[in-house]
Amino acid sequence: MENMLAFKIHASTRKLKFQSSPCIHSHVDIVEMQDLLEKSNLTDASGNVMVGDIGVYIQQQIKRHFKEIGVPADVKYIDPTYMIRACRTNASDAILCTVLGQNAVHGAFAGYSGITVGICNSRYVYLPIPEVISSPRVVDPNSRMWH
Secondary structure, eight states: OHHHHHHHHHHHHHHHHHHOBTTBOOOOOOOSOGGGSOOOOOBOTTSOBOOOOHHHHHHHHHHHHHHHTTOOOOOOOOOHHHHHHTSOOOHHHHHHHHHHHHHHHHHHHTTOOSEEEEEETTEEEEEEHHHHTSSOOOOOTTSTTTO
8 A cells, every 4th residue: 555655646746846847837636546545433423434635645745755855845735625615606696695595584584493495496495404404415426417
């Protein structure tokens, strides 16, 4: 395992050395390398095994490598989950949030509690929170909704 890790890290940093100069930025994509981290017995509240952050690990390895060879390197790690949340909102988002908020207030004034507001068959509906969270939500990555 350690040799495989050393090979992958070494191959990546060697490629970075050839691509890098004081004026050039390099970009490294990290995909499906979770097997390089130590296994953990920790679980989250749902009982799922908690996995380590491979991005932070690879960032530390690249920094360590360049420090060892005496090359200054400024390594940034951008977590892709923040990229999704960081996109700008548009007018449709503002309208949807306004209408959902207004419907939530109407529900509260009507005496409902323990509800959330959603859209079902193009209509705004009150949904009981226990019912919403009772089963996991699954998105088919091959569906039209995902693409």
